[in-house]
Amino acid sequence: MELRHLLYFKTVAEELHFRNAALKLFISQPPLSRQIKELEDELGVLLFTRKNKRVSLTDAGAYFKVEVDAIFARLEESKSIVQQIHKSESGELKIGYISSVYQSHLADVLIAMRDVFPHIKTNLFEIPTLTQIKALEQGNLDVGILRAPVHSDQLTVQTLFFDPFIVVIPASGLTFNTQAELAAYLKNSPFIFFNKDFAPSYNDKLIEICGRMGFKPTIVHEANNVHSILQLIEAGLGVSILPYSLKRQYGNLKVSYIELENIPVNTEVVLAYKPTNKSAALRWFIENYLSELE
């Protein structure tokens, strides 16, 4: 017995007419007649009565029809599900992240992920917040690590952490006894800022911090990622205000990190993704990225 036999039987049972069933199956009528007879011989059971050129199901045949229908239904569903399992475990996960993300942590999560999803290919895109939002909306990213706020009703947003700011200046050996001295120094220093087109809210916060310190920053340079900003500071081109978490990640650079006091302005780092994206790998990633932050 093969599935072919069951399919032929099922079709004859539906048509109750060998010739019509053969047409439906794209074979001619004699092989269909033979295959049904083979099935009946193998079972030792008459599934159809043929009388006066009319075909009808026996009681055994009627029962078998119901069972065969159920078997085909379950087989089709199984095929579909194995295909889904395969697809979610052997596809691609496109991850966007902002340049200030602590990549060591991201790497740890991805390393752990290879054990669970050995066939998943991860693509990492270091791109700014607004660009990520668009890409997520267009389905060109599966998940993004970016800064709030995320103005999009298509995306689900989950808080990762709150990141305060620190001042970063060239490693000059300078020290400041008071925050006022620091402010005076910064007022006379050239500033290197993020390109506000990429993260307008982030820029607004920097302006607010400077305002709270009592000066207006002189923005001389703009860059679109923190590596460039830090390298420019290290080279002595200017100063900046950056998220605190970068201190840990870039601890070895020849720059000075100066913590601020009494300025409760910070930035919220979030995960964003489309809730309609049902990828198993994505779900795993979100769950594990979040829990490794605890």
Added chain:
Amino acid sequence: MELRHLLYFKTVAEELHFRNAALKLFISQPPLSRQIKELEDELGVLLFTRKNKRVSLTDAGAYFKVEVDAIFARLEESKSIVQQIHKSESGELKIGYISSVYQSHLADVLIAMRDVFPHIKTNLFEIPTLTQIKALEQGNLDVGILRAPVHSDQLTVQTLFFDPFIVVIPASGLTFNTQAELAAYLKNSPFIFFNKDFAPSYNDKLIEICGRMGFKPTIVHEANNVHSILQLIEAGLGVSILPYSLKRQYGNLKVSYIELENIPVNTEVVLAYKPTNKSAALRWFIENYLSELE
């Protein structure tokens, strides 16, 4: 995809070794390798990983294994059930009955049965009680309609009805004013009896009835069925005492039926069958033969 593919897959999944699976399937290893590859190609899903001469199931493969097991289990069960349906509906039902059974009723039940079990072949055997008991015990009859008592622990017995007796004499126009006149007449008449070897208990009852009427019967003829007995009475060869139910069945014969008074002797008609006989047709017959008597 055919059942062959699923069986090959299932076996490889169990063995996690192509060569061992091939041995189990009585084929050589290369065709097994190809058939698995064909299955994976058709599904578009990798079911096994082959690494370092080791075979393991992918997640999709592990899921599919469970599904394929369930599909095979259901198919095997379905095959078994269709075989049972076929067997119970297209076999044979061997029915024994005593000659005094009201055949019109039996015929009615069998006619109704053809609608429910159109492929059942019924074989009717008009045979005496003791012969029926032996045949039932030996499995040569499926069911018997016979007279109690049925001394057999292999058989289940169910009461059909209680049948009193009546006197049957040739249609002579004779009438009797009292039961004593009848008794005097019978005392001087030749008796036609059942062969007591076939139904000893039945014979004993007849002897008892005659005793209660005050005479001993002169048994001149013996026969082994009521048709013969009745024909002999009609022909004037003698008289007999028979079950009351025969009056309805043989109402047109040229004989006289004379009911007896104050003689509470009757015969019990029963169904008997082996409880181990699970035939659906038998079950239907018993149920319907009983209920049509109500």
Added chain:
DNA sequence: AACTATTGATACCTAATAAGTATGGAATTG
């Protein structure tokens, strides 16, 4: 009532495919 058309079954033939053998490349085992 006679004739024609249609049905499912069977015989014979051809095309397609399953399975066999030989062998390769890679890894394991002794």
Added chain:
DNA sequence: CAATTCCATACTTATTAGGTATCAATAGTT
């Protein structure tokens, strides 16, 4: 390091599915 074993692939053979022709029986049409 050599021998053995594993699964995959190439080529060949055996088996089987499906095709065509046709039969016997019945239904439908005239």
